Amino acid sequence: MSPSRPGFPLVALAALCWALCSCVPSAGVRPLPSREEPRALRYHVTYVRAPQHALEVGVLLGGEGAPRDFLFTQPGGVDRVLAFGEDGSERELPVRSDGGVLVPPRTRSVRYRYPLEASPRGRHAGFFTGMGEGDAWHVAGRAWLVRPRTVTPELRAELVVDGVEALLPWEPDARGVYRLRGDDLVNSGFHGFGGRRCTVRLPGGEVEVAVLGRMSLMDDAALCAWLEQSAREVLTVRRSFPYPRVTVRLVAVPGSEEPVPFGMVLWSSPPSISLLVGQDAAPASFTRDWVAVHELLHLAHPPILPRVAWLSEGLATYYTELARARSGRQTPERAWMELVAGFARARRAVGSRTMHDVVTRGDSYLGTYWTGALVALHLDVALRRATGNTRCLDDVLERLAESGPVATFDDFGAAVDAIAGRPLFWKVLWRHLDRPALAAQAPLLEALGVESSPDGVRLGDGHDNPLRDSLMAPR
Known part of the structure; x- marks a missing residue:
């Protein structure tokens, strides 16, 4: 979601x-x-x-x-x-x-x-x-x-x-x-x-699209081109599209000027995605949309069962900003600004509560999504540190997908440790669970040289600058 x-x-x-x-x-x-x-x-x-x-x-x-x-x-x-x-x-x-x-x-x-x-x-x-x-x-x-x-x-x-x-x-x-x-x-x-159809073809798979309803300012070709761009951004994370075939329904919402008010993926076999699109949304607004790529990025790893919301939503939230920067749709500075702003909203929402309390109670979607995104960032940086910047979180998703059509939480942790070449997953996670949610943000961003500024963020000097730059670099 x-x-x-x-x-x-x-x-x-x-x-x-x-x-x-x-x-x-x-x-x-x-x-x-x-x-x-x-x-x-x-x-x-x-x-x-x-x-x-x-x-x-x-x-x-x-x-x-x-x-x-x-x-x-x-x-x-x-x-x-x-x-x-x-x-x-x-x-x-x-x-x-x-x-x-x-x-x-x-x-x-x-x-x-x-x-x-x-x-x-x-x-x-x-x-x-x-x-x-x-x-x-x-x-x-x-x-x-x-x-x-x-x-x-x-x-x-x-x-x-x-x-x-x-x-x-x-x-x-x-x-x-x-x-x-x-x-x-x-x-x-x-x-x-009913509706109209188009097909988006990608390395490793294709997306069948149904356009359901009338659009005021976007024709079907433009809608499908926008969806193709979002789908191709998954390829900035995975080497090929994760499924041979998935379906997407674009459902026009009368009276809405927001490009994508809502979206969701359901884990049918293969997965199916539906996105609400604003009937009166301007074409330029779709270039700023993040919802479509977020939902498509859920496909970047197998479903994790039983579901661990902070992990699956955190991965998609984190990669939404990286993928748009890697594709050139937004600058690295903008991507960091979105991440820092999301962390800040989550901290305001959950206060001094621990991450364990936030994700166990599940009463704050901001806390769930953005604590998960921070853990994903931390794991990505820790993997790059452990491997001399030769392996990363992308490799964990590739390994997880190779292991089978579904995965468990333990499978994810084992994949992290295998890519790192040593125990790493729980070492990182314990630095978050029993501390105030998102407290680990400050030292992590400081090491990456990501500094808050009146205009959003500034990319300054930090010990891990090379890792920071590689996070957003094209695959």
């Missing part, structure tokens, strides 16, 4: 995750046509335009032994489903408040309708539950896609979308069928329906 500059609507965004809407299945629906016994769950999704834009979903179950206990991961969008028995019977089933629905034995299929325009409450609340206009809609899979409550590694599903061009995290086969594993139903990512 993108960290905040001043004015970030934290409370509003916290409410996004569970914005509610209601849905009633369409009248007169019929069972899915009979066919040979399927070996997997089969989802047939039809995009409908009237009486409102919605997804009409039919699920053909897998015969004997098929799941019966289903769940909407983010409840509230559907309040009932229709179940059709093998004998042709039809039964209406309520969806419980936790999103669960239990189908009777010998159920052959279920159907329900998910409305995309349910007018959720709160600024940008529809980011998860449905937002858009005309034939261009954005929604999180966890809101509309029912799945078995218990998912086994062997579970398989097939999904087809009719009536609109969709941009889902997964790539369909030549017949337009998405062939999914059980985990894809649980971590289903962001979905786009």
Whole structure:
């Protein structure tokens, strides 16, 4: 998720995750046509335009032994489903408040309708539950896609979308069928329906983009060129793009002049990213945007599970400034000014609390993001000191990615120590955890020759000037 500059609507965004809407299945629906016994769950999704834009979903179950206990991961969008028995019977089933629905034995299929325009409450609340206009809609899979409550590694599903061009995290086969594993139903990512398309091709991968909604001052070519620049900045950190294919949805926000009010990456397989873009934003404002590259930089390392927010968000926050300087989009002085200003905002937010207290309680997003960014800076400098400026934090991310599709906190620490050639990770981290958050900033910046000045920062003389300069240098 993108960290905040001043004015970030934290409370509003916290409410996004569970914005509610209601849905009633369409009248007169019929069972899915009979066919040979399927070996997997089969989802047939039809995009409908009237009486409102919605997804009409039919699920053909897998015969004997098929799941019966289903769940909407983010409840509230559907309040009932229709179940059709093998004998042709039809039964209406309520969806419980936790999103669960239990189908009777010998159920052959279920159907329900998910409305995309349910007018959720709160600024940008529809980011998860449905937002858009005309034939261009954005929604999180966890809101509309029912799945078995218990998912086994062997579970398989097939999904087809009719009536609109969709941009889902997964790539369909030549017949337009998405062939999914059980985990894809649980971590289903962001979905786009309709809109326009472009593709950004990079060394090592490509980004498929859906533009959802109308822009006043930016055409699609300019939007995709801006996103390509942000994606290429990931290559200032990694040797090649981290995934062969990822998807990005650009969702126009009416009445907004801010280039990117909000963005988020969800760890579907492969990851999916969605960015809100201001419908009335001026083209020049996109050159100053930091949100897109921040979200794309989350891809620079595998997901760290269980999630450690200060580490994943701290890495992305730190590298957001380095990557923009390495690409030439901002000067090193500007990058240091952004880092120092972020540290200062975080110190004001958390006061004298220790880093351990801040990241454990998790009640300050500024504290979480920027203490993490300071630890990332400290690790980067310590690695360069330990290796004569021949290895750095970039190498840790490369090593971590080579180890597998997911990583743990211990894996990250082990990668730091391996690149350093000696124990280093905990030695650095303990200098932060039990001290007031961000207290280690002053001596670290002094050694790097980064000095506060009336105009922001001044790059003066410090013991580690060569390391400072290499941090921002092109890869």
